[in-house]
Amino acid sequence: MSLGIVSPQSMHFSAPLPLQSGASIADYTLVYETYGALNADHSNAVLVCHALNASHHVAGVYAGPGGTGTVGWWDNMVGPGKPLDTDRFFVIGVNNLGSCFGSTGPMHVNPATGKPYGVAFPVVTVEDWVQAQARLADALGIRQFAAVMGGSLGGMQAMAWSMLYPERIRHCVIIAATPKLSAQNIAFNDVARQAILTDPDYHGGDYYAHGVVPKSGLRVARMVGHITYLSDDDMAEKFGRALRNGDYQFGFGIDFEIESYLRYQGDKFSEYFDANTYLLITKALDYFDPARAFDGDLTKALAGTRSEFLLVSFSTDWRFAPARSHEIVQALVNNKRKVTYAEIDAPHGHDAFLLEDARYLKVVRSYYNNVWQEIERGRVADKARA
């Protein structure tokens, strides 16, 4: 069952947030949604962190013409009776700083100049997002999360929570993630950034003032990104060499269905996504590397964690392959943390973390059943109230 119609909320923070770069954000707003009810001892809160192009709108639909607004990006995962069951858990989705779905970002007015931030918006990191999320948790009266959860870049935020706030998170759910991007991952991100930065309509990030957006750059960025979200096999299965018009056109229009699909994805994306946000979020991806402060030793980086962990990877994910999840699992095992790991044999590449897959959803459901049983047993209540 879906949550039905949901509404975003927002919270303003006036204390400056110091950032990893040394800069700070003077004051800012976070947009978020909550589903389900917080229980009396505040022990049933779950934070769901979003990836590159998603938002606080995790589940449910927005009211719209006929009540059929946009469905949340993880509606198959979160809702009444869903794997993350909102009849049991109080679930929070929050739009990250620098994103373009309501929380303060590059398109908002910089109080220092009275003009949109543009590239003056500070480069934020996964850890910065966690700090901002922690302040929101404080404001909502949540001292300790039952779980922090995310896929891809969202999984990195969950991982960062387990390191930055080990006492504030009982379970950490890291799906289709990696402890750090590879050179190839960074390379793809840089192609995307270069496509945007060299689009003449980018205007050094100040395109808002020119009444344009760097549509061509964003479009190419999304196209190249999208290729990395799908598996080669899945693309072969869905599109293969199918032609749009039955025969080769001997021109530079559309020949193959895959071209039509990718261009459509690029067009759609360039109409709703902010280019400066794309730059910022790919940098947050590139910079994430918690072992960096420990001479590359991930075991040491995770030594301070206290939570239990669920990790899930997907066999055909070549963006963040199962081997990358293995690194995290191994480092946690080295620290004698309690870890559940599932490698799902799914054909859909990196995108699998967003899709219907009975085995995958069953693993997550089963994990949250255990989390719930802990809460029911009251085992965690004292800790949560402490």
Next chain:
Amino acid sequence: MSLGIVSPQSMHFSAPLPLQSGASIADYTLVYETYGALNADHSNAVLVCHALNASHHVAGVYAGPGGTGTVGWWDNMVGPGKPLDTDRFFVIGVNNLGSCFGSTGPMHVNPATGKPYGVAFPVVTVEDWVQAQARLADALGIRQFAAVMGGSLGGMQAMAWSMLYPERIRHCVIIAATPKLSAQNIAFNDVARQAILTDPDYHGGDYYAHGVVPKSGLRVARMVGHITYLSDDDMAEKFGRALRNGDYQFGFGIDFEIESYLRYQGDKFSEYFDANTYLLITKALDYFDPARAFDGDLTKALAGTRSEFLLVSFSTDWRFAPARSHEIVQALVNNKRKVTYAEIDAPHGHDAFLLEDARYLKVVRSYYNNVWQEIERGRVADKARA
């Protein structure tokens, strides 16, 4: 030993060349190089076909300041005492139609309009290139090649020779190729094309008249292409997450060495390569699919071949993976063709076909030794003269 200083030659063809698209090229010039000497019975000629961004300049150097001109792209493969030994073989490299290194292409004057072709240059296919190469062979008095050879797109041309002119080719050497591009391959090509086509400096292909080139588009095209030429492991080994300036810069300049490398490759490429040529050649790649006329049955497509075959693939090549070479080998075996196949365990991805690798070069050397022994035995002389 290198060939030393070499010079390109050119040949004009005034008879129109009918193309697979139904169009034709009215008259045209092919630029080519030859190394070694054609023997008396013309049985020792080898045609070397080039890939996307290469040319007729296969081996040797051009005269330049101090005699150190640009080295040919396969100088480690072709030359005196090299695997394809120019002391034995008469080797021909020819720049393909539509390319930008001297043969007639989009930047040349269209005799019908008196202006550069631009996008009016007809879309050419691998098979069209073979037809043009066959005319050059006719003019050079070569009825039958000892071998036609190429890597990547060059391998596709060799393969097309074996099908279009089975009597004119005794050996077919296909390296790091594929019988057809996958949806993922096409997707990457289309990203590159879209980057070029949507660059405002492209001017609908007529950038010559505007005195500009679509540099940003070409740059992004090359960057994304380059990622597919290298293996993930090789990139990790060479660049990893090494930082250019010791620490994160928290901006959109260069943080990682891999970014510096890729942008440099993109910049360099955009200074010498023609954008319309890039569009044309990626289309030739996408369209190559000899089994298409046989309901997708590659065995049937290769039934008419008469040559012997050498195929080589590289373990870490994810652009045209070993499995794609297996498809060709299997179809040839189904036809009871004589096939030698080597899968080289090399770390360098698709680019491995251009690089030093003792095992790889030994395989090719050994194959050409056998080709040479056939010639020495005179076994093929009658056939070649027929």
